[in-house]
Amino acid sequence: MEQALRNYAQNVDNVMLYIIGISFLLLLVITIAMVYFVIRYNRKKNPVASQIEGNKILEIIWIVVPVALVLTMFFYSESVYKVARNVPKGAMNVNVEAKMWQWKFTYENGKVTDTLFLPVGKPVKFNIVSADVNHSFYIPAFRIKEDAIPGRENYMVIEPKDVGAFDIACAEYCGLNHSLMYTKVFVVPENEFFAWYNGEVDNTYLQKFVLAHSGGYKDYITGNYALLFAKGCVQCHSLDGSKNYGPSFTELSRGYAKIRSNGKLETIPIDRDYIARSIISPGEHVVVGYEKAKMPLLTNRIRDEELTQIVDLLLTNFVKKSNEN
Numbered sequence: 309m310e311q312a313l314r315n316y317a318q319n320v321d322n323v324m325l326y327i328i329g330i331s332f333l334l335l336l337v338i339t340i341a342m343v344y345f346v347i348r349y350n351r352k353k354n355p356v357a358s359q360i361e362g363n364k365i366l367e368i369i370w371i372v373v374p375v376a377l378v379l380t381m382f383f384y385s386e387s388v389y390k391v392a393r394n395v396p397k398g399a400m401n402v403n404v405e406a407k408m409w410q411w412k413f414t415y416e417n418g419k420v421t422d423t424l425f426l427p428v429g430k431p432v433k434f435n436i437v438s439a440d441v442n443h444s445f446y447i448p449a450f451r452i453k454e455d456a457i458p459g460r461e462n463y464m465v466i467e468p469k470d471v472g473a474f475d476i477a478c479a480e481y482c483g484l485n486h487s488l489m490y491t492k493v494f495v496v497p498e499n500e501f502f503a504w505y506n507g508e509v510d511n512t513y514l515q516k517f518v519l520a521h522s523g524g525y526k527d528y529i530t531g532n533y534a535l536l537f538a539k540g541c542v543q544c545h546s547l548d549g550s551k552n553y554g555p556s557f558t559e560l561s562r563g564y565a566k567i568r569s570n571g572k573l574e575t576i577p578i579d580r581d582y583i584a585r586s587i588i589s590p591g592e593h594v595v596v597g598y599e600k601a602k603m604p605l606l607t608n609r610i611r612d613e614e615l616t617q618i619v620d621l622l623l624t625n626f627v628k629k630s631n632e633n
């Protein structure tokens with residue numbers, strides 16, 4: 309059983325191959341039979357159609373053989389799947405909460421993160437809940453996908469096999485920013501994990517560890533805007549001008565912002581200082597037409613150098629671009 313959990317992803321792939329194999333076999337048999345009948349019974353060779361009725365043996369064969377084949381698919385899949393539903397003794401519990409449009413992971417000692425960190429080679433039980441609508445907790449690399457349903461607790465057991473960083477996605481359409489509901493799982497050796505778990509090192513340490521020991525990883529969103537995706541900015545501020553909870557980044561190109569500050573309407577220029585302050589204390593001045601205090605305080609989620617990077621990124625890509633034109 310332990311071995312089966314460790315090889316879960318491989319076993320799921322084997323089931324998939326088995327099903328594809330049988331489907332391909334059936335396709336082949338049906339196509340060959342069809343071509344044979346077209347040739348053998350065409351109008352030239354067989355001008356008068358003959359009526360064949362009641363062949364018990366034939367009927368039994370075409371009922372029993374497909375049913376038996378489909379049943380082998382069922383029992384094979386079931387035997388693999390049930391491993392992920394069998395909680396081994398000593399499995400670590402991680403509560404997974406899905407909400408529009410982010411993930412929240414709570415560990416047994418009360419630690420809370422938005423990125424998942426796991427020790428390699430240790431069984432983990434995910435207790436999956438939703439805070440609002442239907443979501444689905446999907447880690448393609450682990451071959452698991454389990455629904456997060458409001459008012460219900462679902463679960464799934466895994467055992468990460470390799471050190472590395474893998475995508476976590478939402479696999480159930482859950483509204484406007486469903487397609488951005490991504491995060492990552494970082495799998496690290498046990499001693500590194502517990503150093504983090506006990507507060508001796510921080511998230512960044514584990515991420516760097518994975519980067520150094522897994523031959524690097526590809527970020528799920530690469531290119532210019534990676535940081536805006538990684539920090540969740542784009543969940544409320546669109547890159548293309550479409551309206552969302554916060555103003556689109558394209559609005560920066562106006563060069564000024566109409567804001568409400570302590571109840572007073574003001575027009576202020578958009579510069580480095582304005583952008584930085586909007587990120588650090590979003591409640592200070594709110595762009596007209598948007599609600600106050602929707603934006604979470606990011607002070608402990610963004611490091612100083614990241615703040616500078618984000619401000620630079622927005623200046624170069626949205627503010628300056630428009631000045632050039």
Ligand SMILES: [Cu+2]
Nearest residue numbers: 443478482489
């Ligand atoms: Cu979702």
